[in-house]
Each structure stands twice: as C-alpha cells, then as structure tokens.
Amino acid sequence: MKIHELIRELREPSDSKIVLLVADGLGGLPIESGGKTELESARTPNLDACAREGVCGLSTPVLPGITPGSGPGHLGLFGYDPLEYRIGRGILEAMGIHFSVGPRDVAARGNFCTVDDAGLITDRRAGRPTTERCVAMCRKLQQIRIPGVEIFVEPVREHRFVVVFRGDELGDAVNDTDPQQTGHKPLEAQGEGKPAENTARFVNLFVSEAARVLRGDAPTNMVTLRGFARYPKIETLQEIYGLRPVALAVYPMYKGLARLVGMDIADAGATLGDQIETLRRLWNQYDFFFLHYKYTDSTGEDGNFAAKVEMIEHLDAELPKIRALDPDVLIVTGDHSTPSKLRSHSWHPVPVLLWAPTCRPDPVIEFGESYCLRGGLGQFPAMYLMPLAMAHAGRLGKYGA
Amino acid sequence: MKIHELIRELREPSDSKIVLLVADGLGGLPIESGGKTELESARTPNLDACAREGVCGLSTPVLPGITPGSGPGHLGLFGYDPLEYRIGRGILEAMGIHFSVGPRDVAARGNFCTVDDAGLITDRRAGRPTTERCVAMCRKLQQIRIPGVEIFVEPVREHRFVVVFRGDELGDAVNDTDPQQTGHKPLEAQGEGKPAENTARFVNLFVSEAARVLRGDAPTNMVTLRGFARYPKIETLQEIYGLRPVALAVYPMYKGLARLVGMDIADAGATLGDQIETLRRLWNQYDFFFLHYKYTDSTGEDGNFAAKVEMIEHLDAELPKIRALDPDVLIVTGDHSTPSKLRSHSWHPVPVLLWAPTCRPDPVIEFGESYCLRGGLGQFPAMYLMPLAMAHAGRLGKYGA
Numbered sequence: 047m048k049i050h051e052l053i054r055e056l057r058e059p060s061d062s063k064i065v066l067l068v069a070d071g072l073g074g075l076p077i078e079s080g081g082k083t084e085l086e087s088a089r090t091p092n093l094d095a096c097a098r099e100g101v102c103g104l105s106t107p108v109l110p111g112i113t114p115g116s117g118p119g120h121l122g123l124f125g126y127d128p129l130e131y132r133i134g135r136g137i138l139e140a141m142g143i144h145f146s147v148g149p150r151d152v153a154a155r156g157n158f159c160t161v162d163d164a165g166l167i168t169d170r171r172a173g174r175p176t177t178e179r180c181v182a183m184c185r186k187l188q189q190i191r192i193p194g195v196e197i198f199v200e201p202v203r204e205h206r207f208v209v210v211f212r213g214d215e216l217g218d219a220v221n222d223t224d225p226q227q228t229g230h231k232p233l234e235a236q237g238e239g240k241p242a243e244n245t246a247r248f249v250n251l252f253v254s255e256a257a258r259v260l261r262g263d264a265p266t267n268m269v270t271l272r273g274f275a276r277y278p279k280i281e282t283l284q285e286i287y288g289l290r291p292v293a294l295a296v297y298p299m300y301k302g303l304a305r306l307v308g309m310d311i312a313d314a315g316a317t318l319g320d321q322i323e324t325l326r327r328l329w330n331q332y333d334f335f336f337l338h339y340k341y342t343d344s345t346g347e348d349g350n351f352a353a354k355v356e357m358i359e360h361l362d363a364e365l366p367k368i369r370a371l372d373p374d375v376l377i378v379t380g381d382h383s384t385p386s387k388l389r390s391h392s393w394h395p396v397p398v399l400l401w402a403p404t405c406r407p408d409p410v411i412e413f414g415e416s417y418c419l420r421g422g423l424g425q426f427p428a429m430y431l432m433p434l435a436m437a438h439a440g441r442l443g444k445y446g447a
Numbered sequence: 448m449k450i451h452e453l454i455r456e457l458r459e460p461s462d463s464k465i466v467l468l469v470a471d472g473l474g475g476l477p478i479e480s481g482g483k484t485e486l487e488s489a490r491t492p493n494l495d496a497c498a499r500e501g502v503c504g505l506s507t508p509v510l511p512g513i514t515p516g517s518g519p520g521h522l523g524l525f526g527y528d529p530l531e532y533r534i535g536r537g538i539l540e541a542m543g544i545h546f547s548v549g550p551r552d553v554a555a556r557g558n559f560c561t562v563d564d565a566g567l568i569t570d571r572r573a574g575r576p577t578t579e580r581c582v583a584m585c586r587k588l589q590q591i592r593i594p595g596v597e598i599f600v601e602p603v604r605e606h607r608f609v610v611v612f613r614g615d616e617l618g619d620a621v622n623d624t625d626p627q628q629t630g631h632k633p634l635e636a637q638g639e640g641k642p643a644e645n646t647a648r649f650v651n652l653f654v655s656e657a658a659r660v661l662r663g664d665a666p667t668n669m670v671t672l673r674g675f676a677r678y679p680k681i682e683t684l685q686e687i688y689g690l691r692p693v694a695l696a697v698y699p700m701y702k703g704l705a706r707l708v709g710m711d712i713a714d715a716g717a718t719l720g721d722q723i724e725t726l727r728r729l730w731n732q733y734d735f736f737f738l739h740y741k742y743t744d745s746t747g748e749d750g751n752f753a754a755k756v757e758m759i760e761h762l763d764a765e766l767p768k769i770r771a772l773d774p775d776v777l778i779v780t781g782d783h784s785t786p787s788k789l790r791s792h793s794w795h796p797v798p799v800l801l802w803a804p805t806c807r808p809d810p811v812i813e814f815g816e817s818y819c820l821r822g823g824l825g826q827f828p829a830m831y832l833m834p835l836a837m838a839h840a841g842r843l844g845k846y847g848a
Contacts, residue, residue: 433512446516
C-alpha cells in the first residue's frame with residue numbers, strides 16, 4: 047500500500063504510547079425511528095469527557111454500504127485497506143478456534159453432511175449434530191494419513207470443523223466442494239495452477255478417505271470443504287509503523303487477527319478488568335496496545351438493546367483505569383456497527399473517539415453517533431486511523447520540504 | 448492524473464478571473480484545550496463577510512495524519528496529487544535561493560564539513576561557519592571545471608550550499624555522500640542506471656576537486672552532497688486548465704514552486720500591499736493569480752500565537768483591495784496548518800474559503816476552523832480545490848451528455 051511506504055519513510059522514533067480500544071460492533075441504531083442508539087442511551091461520563099477533550103468522527107470500515115466481517119473490520123483499524131488485504135474464510139475459521147496457522151498452510155472450513163447410498167447429499171448440515179458428535183467425528187478424521195502432506199482436523203461447533211493442509215507448494219485457488227444444494231454429489235476439488243493442483247489432489251484424497259472412515263456414521267457420513275485459503279503475507283505493524291504492538295484480547299479470532307499483523311499476544315485473562323490489569327503490567331514493554339472488548343457485539347447480535355447499553359456502560363466505568371496510565375493517544379471505536387435492532391453486523395459508519403493533547407476542538411460533548419457526525423475527524427475510511435494515531439503520537443515527520 | 452485528463456476535456460474558454468490567496472500555515476490550534484485557534488481569535492470582518500457569502504470547508508493536503516512540507520502543500524493547492532508529484536530536496540533548495548533550475552539539471556544540497564588529515568569527517572557542519580564564509584568558500588568551488596558538464600555552486604546559509612550539474616543524460620538516482628556520522632570519509636557517489644552513473648562520475652570528480660581547492664581552509668575543508676534531484680516534468684496549469692497564471696510571491700521557494708507548474712513570476716515587491724498593487728497592475732494580463740503570504744507560517748513556527756493573530760488581521764485588512772478588483776472566484780486558504788502551539792507544520796486540516804456568486808449557502812458566518820467543519824465544502828483533499836475554482840469560474844463544461 048502506498049500509504050504504508052509513506053509511513054515507513056516518515057516515521058520517527060518516539061517513546062509515546064498508543065492505546066486502541068476496540069468495542070466490537072460499537073455503532074448502533076435506535077429501536078424507534080428518531081430515538082437514541084445504544085451508545086447514545088448509555089450513561090458514559092468518562093467517554094464523554096474524552097470526547098470533549100479529543101476529536102471525534104465516524105469511520106467507514108470498507109466502503110459506504112459494505113458490511114464488514116470481523117476480519118476486514120479489524121484490518122481497517124490496523125491501517126490496512128480491507129479490499130486489498132483479504133483473509134480467506136478457512137484462515138478466519140482456523141483463527142477462530144485458535145489454530146496457529148503458518149506460511150505452509152492451506153486452511154478450509156469443513157461441514158459434515160449426509161449422503162445417501164448413491165453418494166448424493168440429502169442434508170448439507172448433517173441434521174446439525176451436537177458439538178460432542180462433531181468432536182467425535184473429527185477424531186475419526188484425524189486418523190487419516192495422506193503421504194506428502196500433514197493434515198490437521200479440528201472441530202468448531204455442530205456440523206462445522208476446520209481442516210488444515212500443511213506442506214510445500216500448496217496453493218489455495220481451489221473450488222468449494224459443497225454443491226450448495228441437495229441431490230448432488232460433493233464436487234471434486236480442482237486447482238487453478240500448479241500449487242493449487244497439488245492442494246486439490248490432497249483434498250480429493252482426504253475427502254475419499256473421509257467417506258470411508260465415516261461410512262457407518264450417518265447422518266454425519268460425509269464432508270464438504272470450502273473457503274480454501276493460505277495464510278496471507280502481511281507487512282507487520284512493526285515493519286510499517288516501527289511500533290512494538292501487543293494485543294490484549296479474550297477471544298481467539300481477535301488474537302489471530304492481531305498475530306496476523308505482527309502483534310505479540312498477551313495472556314490477558316477473561317474480563318475487561320483483567321485486560322486492563324495486563325495493560326498496566328505490560329505498559330513499559332510495548333508502545334501500541336490493542337484491547338478488544340467483545341460484548342458490545344455479542345449483545346447486539348442477540349438483539350438485546352438494554353444489554354448492549356449495559357456493556358457500553360461497563361466499558362465506560364473501566365476507562366479511567368486506562369487513562370490513569372497516561373497514554374499519549376487513546377482511541378475508542380468499533381470494527382463495525384452491530385445494531386441490536388438488526389441483530390447483525392451492519393454497514394453504518396462507526397463512532398470514533400481519538401484523545402490526544404494535540405486535538406483541535408470540535409463541537410462533540412458526548413460520545414455518540416449524532417455528535418460524531420459533527421466531529422472534527424469527519425467521516426473517513428477506517429484505515430486512516432493509524433496514520434492519525436501516529437501523527438498525534440509524535441511519530442511522523444514532515445512529508446517533503 | 449486522471450482528473451487532469453478530465454479537466455482538459457471539459458475546460459471552456461472564459462474571461463473569468465480566479466484569485467488564490469495562500470496564507471501559509473493558516474490552520475492552527477488553541478493554546479488551551481477548548482479555546483480558540485489563531486484564526487478564530489483574530490478579528491476578521493472582511494474574511495467573515497466572504498465566508499458568509501461564499502462556501503467554506505477543511506482541506507486535507509496529503510492524507511489524514513500526514514504533515515506536508517511547503518512543496519507538497521502547494522502542489523495540492525495547485526491541483527496535483529502530492530503523492531504522485533514529488534519534488535526532490537535538491538530542487539527545493541535550488542528554488543529556495545531562486546536558482547532557475549531547468550530540464551537538463553540535477554540539483555543537490557551541499558554541506559561544508561571538516562575532515563582530518565586522514566580524510567575522516569570530524570564535524571558534519573564545519574562548525575556552522577558564518578554565511579560570509581559560506582559565500583567565500585562557494586566562490587572557490589565555482590572555479591571548479593569538469594569537462595562534459597556545467598556546474599553551478601551557490602551559497603545558501605552557514606554550512607549550506609546548492610550545487611547544480613547541468614548536462615545531457617544526467618540521472619538523479621545517486622546516493623547521498625554524507626555518511627551521517629563523524630569518523631567516516633564522505634561516501635563515494637554511485638548511480639543507479641546509466642544516466643545516474645554519468646551524474647555520479649561528475650559528482651565524484653567535483654568532490655575530489657573541492658577537497659583540493661579547500662585543502663587549507665579548515666574547518667570548511669570538505670563537502671558532502673545529498674538530495675540529488677532532477678527538475679520534475681509537470682504538466683503546467685496552462686496545459687491542464689487553459690489558464691494564464693501568474694505568481695505574486697515574495698519568497699524564492701514559492702516563486703520556484705509556481706514556476707514549476709508554469710506560472711509567470713511577477714516582481715511583486717516585499718509586502719502584501721505591494722503584492723496587491725502588482726495584482727491590480729497585472730489584472731488584465733492574466734486570469735489566475737497566486738498570492739503567497741508567508742507570515743502566518745513564520746509566526747506559527749516561532750510559536751507566537753499573538754503575532755500569528757496579528758498577521759491574519761493584517762491580511763484581513765488588505766482583503767477589500769482584492770475584492771475591489773471584482774474577481775469571479777476568490778479563494779483564501781493555507782498550504783497546511785502551522786499551529787503556534789506546535790511551532791511547526793502539522794497534519795491538521797486546513798480552513799478553506801471559496802467566494803463566488805455561485806456558492807450554495809452553508810452555516811458558516813465566520814472564517815475559522817470550527818465553522819469550516821460545518822462548511823459546504825466538507826472535508827476534502829486539497830487537490831480538488833482547483834476543479835472547484837474552475838467550476839465556479841464558469842470554465843468547465845458538462846461531463847457526458
């Protein structure tokens with residue numbers, strides 16, 4: 047990315063510290079038209095104080111109208127163009143169960159399905175088996191050995207699992223084997239180009255072995271695989287920004303995303319309180335701290351407006367402990383919106399608060415979507431948050447004389 | 448640039464006149480959080496009247512978080528993407544002393560330094576000689592003759608000078624000869640590719656001759672050279688916009704930047720009053736007038752809030768003389784922010800005022816950063832100011848049927 051080259055050229059050494067606090071799915075919607083969002087309904091005296099001193103705005107994670115998943119949402123916040131850097135479904139699934147994917151891996155999402163005697167699929171999700179059964183079936187698949195490749199099979203939940211092929215010269219341009227409808231056989235894997243042909247050959251061998259070992263286990267008597275993806279080669283935050291970054295996250299997928307961009311992964315405990323205690327403990331060892339707070343998203347996905355408000359208020363109550371560490375730049379934002387009204391991620395712009403002593407005043411006196419609309423950061427692509435953080439942290443020199 | 452092709456296609460002849468008044472480093476910050484900026488503190492009845500009638504906004508010179516030098520700042524205002532068009536340090540230094548660089552030139556910044564008997568550098572700035580001594584030493588260097596190339600040496604200040612190599616097939620992909628630390632010899636120049644190899648050969652011959660002629664002149668007994676740069680090939684404002692542009696600037700660097708984009712350079716005197724008098728005199732000969740006002744930047748760099756306020760008020764007081772000429776479009780803005788609180792250029796967006804009879808009303812009733820945040824131009828890349836000026840000047844036709 048052009049801006050990454052520019053940052054490398056302009057960056058300057060500094061002892062300043064940047065905290066990026068991501069409240070997952072922070073942006074919301076009112077239940078009733080004209081009402082208040084979750085963030086606006088929450089009592090947030092500490093966030094409001096930061097908003098008054100700092101500068102606010104609304105970020106667009108990908109493009110207007112585009113709803114991001116967690117991968118693109120976080121890549122944007124970490125300063126990457128989420129349209130240029132894509133993380134395949136297989137890799138994200140592997141990260142989601144904390145499987146440590148590496149450069150020789152191709153990962154795919156697997157589904158148990160049901161086939162009849164003729165091999166035609168009768169249920170693409172095998173009647174949604176219990177997770178216990180998923181684990182037991184995966185144990186059978188783990189016995190499969192194919193010469194020339196290492197294969198890892200890990201259960202996810204219900205009919206879902208992850209399979210990772212590890213070897214040399216493995217490409218990921220391989221089609222999904224799920225025919226997307228019943229009454230058809232699983233598709234044969236085919237590779238585009240030599241490395242992907244290698245992968246496809248191993249995939250087809252694995253699938254026929256899977257059919258053999260699962261033969262007597264209807265309804266979980268067959269598998270389909272999709273989202274073949276290699277571990278993406280991404281320049282790290284160290285390489286681009288010269289930062290020493292660490293992630294304080296509870297959930298595996300966010301740790302995985304952080305590891306992908308070069309962050310160290312701290313053992314941050316299970317609660318926001320634990321995370322902030324870890325932040326305090328590691329304060330002198332790092333200069334970029336990514337704190338991930340999951341519950342604003344999960345309550346939004348549950349459609350629980352009141353619970354999301356409560357989670358935001360909990361976050362606000364913990365904020366003074368972070369400010370007490372005296373960061374040079376403190377950012378509070380989300381990776382996308384998750385309005386409880388929609389029970390899902392959405393495309394709506396995301397509230398952003400950037401606090402630093404070098405902020406120009408704006409009219410924002412409360413942290414909320416309506417105020418952010420009038421904020422000094424305006425509406426901007428999320429990937430520019432990192433350059434702004436670097437500037438306010440005194441870590442960027444002048445471009446050109 | 449794509450937009451330049453579009454403008455060429457759409458431009459229409461007109462007698463309309465555009466005035467671009469650049470108050471260098473105009474944007475600022477309050478001293479105390481929540482206070483007023485320099486521009487907001489200044490009493491500016493004339494600018495405020497223009498703001499009420501016109502349209503305002505905030506421009507981003509390069510990208511969010513990126514602090515521009517004067518070169519990229521002005522290129523943006525002149526309608527060029529400052530990331531696509533880069534001006535090398537040597538060219539800017541040459542412009543800064545009003546050396547008329549041309550297409551066969553490679554310019555570099557030179558430093559006098561001190562070497563010991565073994566040729567090792569003991570002081571990279573030769574003990575910061577007086578400018579008088581710099582001039583005397585440059586006179587010695589001016590006697591150097593190298594067959595096949597013309598060489599110009601001009602003093603800048605203290606240990607600094609400019610050297611220009613003029614000839615055919617000279618490239619600028621040449622390393623700096625300054626080793627960046629004492630105890631080392633100056634580095635040999637090496638070129639990347641044939642044309643730069645030509646330059647490097649001349650550079651090495653020049654440096655060894657310099658060592659010879661300065662031998663008895665310790666502490667100014669050696670030179671290092673850096674920032675080798677060719678005169679960039681830039682489409683002119685005439686070519687892109689069909690304008691007849693003239694620059695009314697006092698300081699050499701801004702004249703140089705204007706010449707780079709094809710402007711005629713007027714002898715504009717020493718004060719803003721002189722510049723406006725020149726504007727009046729040349730009113731019928733040109734249709735695009737670039738007025739550069741330096742003192743908003745220099746007072747900002749001095750950290751003198753009150754003086755910057757005063758310079759803004761002085762500008763405001765002179766404004767009626769410009770309006771009296773009845774321009775079709777009048778723009779008042781800066782090339783970047785220079786908050787006196789930071790004593791330097793900064794990345795903060797820059798206030799923009801565009802006055803024309805075709806402006807759509809916006810809520811701005813005073814020219815200042817907070818009001819501009821609510822202005823009709825929004826926040827936008829500085830390079831779009833020229834197309835906006837062209838449109839308001841009635842100089843752009845419709846795109847497509």
